[in-house]
Amino acid sequence: MERRTLFPGRLLPALLILPQLVLTFVFFLWPALQAIKSSLEREDAFGTSTEFVGLENFADLFNDPLYLAAIGRTAVFCAGVTAVSIGVALLLAVLADTEIRGRAFYRTMLIWPYAVAPAMSAVLWVLMFHPQIGLVGAFLNRIGIGWDYKLDGTQAMLLVILAAAWKQISYNFIFFLAGLQAIPKTIIEAARIDGARGFRRFRTIILPLLMPTVYFLLVVDLVYAAFDTFATVYAVNGGGPGQSTQTLVLKVYLDGIVNANIGSSSAQSVVLMVGVIVLCAIQFRFLGRKAVT
Amino acid sequence: MAGLRLEGLRKSFGQNEILKGVDLTLADGEMLVIVGASGCGKSTLLRLVAGLETPTAGRILIDGRDVTRLDPSERDIAMVFQNYALYPHMSVFENMAYGLKIRGLPKAGIRAKVDAASALLGLDALLDRKPRQLSGGQRQRVAMGRAIVRDPKLFLFDEPLSNLDAKLRVQMRGEIRRLQRRLKVTSLYVTHDQVEAMTLGDRLLVMHQGVPVQLATPTEVFERPADTYVAGFIGSPAMNLLPGTLGRNGTAVSLEGTEVGLGTRRYALPDGHGVILGIRPEHVALDPSGREWPVEVVELLGSETLIHAGRTGAATLTLRLANGAPVGEAVRVSFPPEHLHLFDRATGLRLDPA
Ligand SMILES: Nc1ncnc2c1ncn2[C@@H]1O[C@H](COP(=O)(O)OP(=O)(O)OP(=O)(O)O)[C@@H](O)[C@H]1O
Ligand SMILES: [Mg+2]
Numbered sequence: 001m002e003r004r005t006l007f008p009g010r011l012l013p014a015l016l017i018l019p020q021l022v023l024t025f026v027f028f029l030w031p032a033l034q035a036i037k038s039s040l041e042r043e044d045a046f047g048t049s050t051e052f053v054g055l056e057n058f059a060d061l062f063n064d065p066l067y068l069a070a071i072g073r074t075a076v077f078c079a080g081v082t083a084v085s086i087g088v089a090l091l092l093a094v095l096a097d098t099e100i101r102g103r104a105f106y107r108t109m110l111i112w113p114y115a116v117a118p119a120m121s122a123v124l125w126v127l128m129f130h131p132q133i134g135l136v137g138a139f140l141n142r143i144g145i146g147w148d149y150k151l152d153g154t155q156a157m158l159l160v161i162l163a164a165a166w167k168q169i170s171y172n173f174i175f176f177l178a179g180l181q182a183i184p185k186t187i188i189e190a191a192r193i194d195g196a197r198g199f200r201r202f203r204t205i206i207l208p209l210l211m212p213t214v215y216f217l218l219v220v221d222l223v224y225a226a227f228d229t230f231a232t233v234y235a236v237n238g239g240g241p242g243q244s245t246q247t248l249v250l251k252v253y254l255d256g257i258v259n260a261n262i263g264s265s266s267a268q269s270v271v272l273m274v275g276v277i278v279l280c281a282i283q284f285r286f287l288g289r290k291a292v293t
Numbered sequence: 294m295a296g297l298r299l300e301g302l303r304k305s306f307g308q309n310e311i312l313k314g315v316d317l318t319l320a321d322g323e324m325l326v327i328v329g330a331s332g333c334g335k336s337t338l339l340r341l342v343a344g345l346e347t348p349t350a351g352r353i354l355i356d357g358r359d360v361t362r363l364d365p366s367e368r369d370i371a372m373v374f375q376n377y378a379l380y381p382h383m384s385v386f387e388n389m390a391y392g393l394k395i396r397g398l399p400k401a402g403i404r405a406k407v408d409a410a411s412a413l414l415g416l417d418a419l420l421d422r423k424p425r426q427l428s429g430g431q432r433q434r435v436a437m438g439r440a441i442v443r444d445p446k447l448f449l450f451d452e453p454l455s456n457l458d459a460k461l462r463v464q465m466r467g468e469i470r471r472l473q474r475r476l477k478v479t480s481l482y483v484t485h486d487q488v489e490a491m492t493l494g495d496r497l498l499v500m501h502q503g504v505p506v507q508l509a510t511p512t513e514v515f516e517r518p519a520d521t522y523v524a525g526f527i528g529s530p531a532m533n534l535l536p537g538t539l540g541r542n543g544t545a546v547s548l549e550g551t552e553v554g555l556g557t558r559r560y561a562l563p564d565g566h567g568v569i570l571g572i573r574p575e576h577v578a579l580d581p582s583g584r585e586w587p588v589e590v591v592e593l594l595g596s597e598t599l600i601h602a603g604r605t606g607a608a609t610l611t612l613r614l615a616n617g618a619p620v621g622e623a624v625r626v627s628f629p630p631e632h633l634h635l636f637d638r639a640t641g642l643r644l645d646p647a
């Protein structure tokens with residue numbers, strides 16, 4: 001049964017939700033409206049005057065090969081982050097779900113990265129993979145793999161994917177572990193008696209029962225990778241070398257703040273906003289009502 | 294050849310010894326029912342036989358083959374769980390076919406076996422449904438079907454009916470019995486239910502704190518309980534157990550001054566030996582010349598009446614009477630000697646006349 005508390009009248013309820021509404025308005029609705037407004041305008045080169053240009057900014061955007069490239073790049077980045085974080089988290093959760101010594105310690109350690117600030121985690125990865133002073137980076141160079149993410153765009157992309165995925169692994173791990181533990185033990189035992197072992201048991205029994213969790217995390221991770229990785233990506237290499245790690249969120253910032261092209265930057269953020277709304281709608285539509293684990 | 298043989302089977306979890314040495318032999322095709330209070334290790338015993346737990350000591354032989362160290366899948370057994378443990382994402386057909394598929398049976402063979410089992414259980418119309426679209430009784434049947442298709446050497450049942458309502462339980466009980474008789478598969482059946490215990494098995498094993506206390510036919514267990522634990526556990530309402538002392542050269546028992554004759558029986562024990570006199574509630578006879586017991590509670594059960602009588606602080610006595618028997622402030626009763634059980638007060642073990 002749902003418990004409801006009824007407040008009398010209309011004034012009190014309104015007052016109670018007012019702070020939340022104010023916050024939403026000041027930090028979300030107002031900037032969003034601003035963005036929509038400036039996405040329809042263009043400033044002159046000196047920032048002295050603005051004129052209304054309709055959807056011209058958007059038209060320019062989708063005719064700009066650089067922007068289209070950024071979309072493709074972001075897709076690769078999102079797919080990479082989602083695949084790595086879901087894959088690794090699932091593997092770790094399956095391992096953590098078995099009866100092993102020091103399980104509690106192991107689990108706690110796996111949840112930690114989630115509490116590390118994004119920029120911090122990026123620095124950690126940079127330190128590890130720095131071509132000269134990084135433990136892993138220097139090692140790669142020593143064994144003859146020319147590693148320098150500051151020169152090689154593919155390597156840079158690999159590194160930002162790892163850095164961004166690392167944090168999300170913790171989050172996914174918690175959900176996967178909860179999901180695994182929600183599978184009745186007797187079902188696994190029935191499968192054991194039926195003779196299903198190892199990977200086959202995982203594929204035919206455990207994974208299907210875990211699919212609701214997988215779908216949920218897929219959406220959450222995509223949203224995270226697409227919109228919530230600015231700090232990580234920026235801290236690793238500022239979108240470089242060249243534009244090789246410039247994802248859409250980074251481009252909004254670089255075009256708008258660094259290059260002061262407010263019109264285009266606003267149009268980009270409106271596009272992103274639509275993206276978020278679509279993903280959230282998908283999540284609510286298909287997953288919102290169902291139990292997650 | 295023995296269907297199942299357990300030799301000195303022990304199991305400890307950490308410091309706790311849950312099973313303290315179980316020896317057991319089941320004939321091929323025999324059905325043994327295991328009863329005992331909650332926590333006495335029934336499920337643990339079943340799980341050891343299934344291979345879901347590893348014994349601390351002892352051996353398990355199925356059909357003459359030592360399976361103690363084998364994986365569950367190599368033991369040729371099937372288990373029916375209390376919560377059915379059906380695979381929720383598979384249809385009824387897939388649930389039954391899963392084990393066969395893993396064994397690599399050809400598709401046509403699987404189809405034939407599943408069809409045969411579902412016909413036997415009346416599941417034909419439900420093969421495409423998912424478990425969540427089934428009623429409790431139907432799920433139970435699917436769980437049975439999953440066990441049957443495997444053609445196992447041994448069936449293991451862990452309280453398979455306890456999630457069903459009373460009426461369905463009676464029906465399924467009959468079905469399980471018929472199926473087992475028909476398929477002649479050696480079976481171990483764990484239950485809490487008195488009626489299941491009495492009606493389902495060829496033999497009955499009563500467990501108490503990890504130790505088997507009596508293994509015999511249900512009738513024998515009921516009529517000649519091996520000790521006071523079994524006497525109190527089997528039968529509902531429980532047997533009256535009244536402490537007393539032996540007297541008159543082992544031919545009578547004195548209960549707080551009242552003497553109860555033992556008929557023609559004579560026990561070769563010294564007078565004054567501490568005993569416990571047992572008599573089932575339905576055997577206590579109303580008798581105007583008997584000792585008077587004040588009535589404390591009367592329970593009208595429809596087809597019969599239960600009377601709880603006794604004196605505060607002293608032993609209580611339960612009577613089971615046909616309806617319409619007159620019940621006042623007190624009842625006068627006597628104990629017919631042919632229905633009396635005698636146990637040693639120190640050891641709790643059954644005493645037999647010389
Ligand atoms: N995996 C385990 N680890 C530790 N103790 C356990 C484990 N499994 C069972 N036990 C203990 O063993 C004892 C017997 O458990 P078991 O499940 O065999 O009882 P049972 O006779 O089946 O009881 P019930 O009638 O309630 O099902 C219990 O005290 C239980 O706490
Ligand atoms: Mg049990």
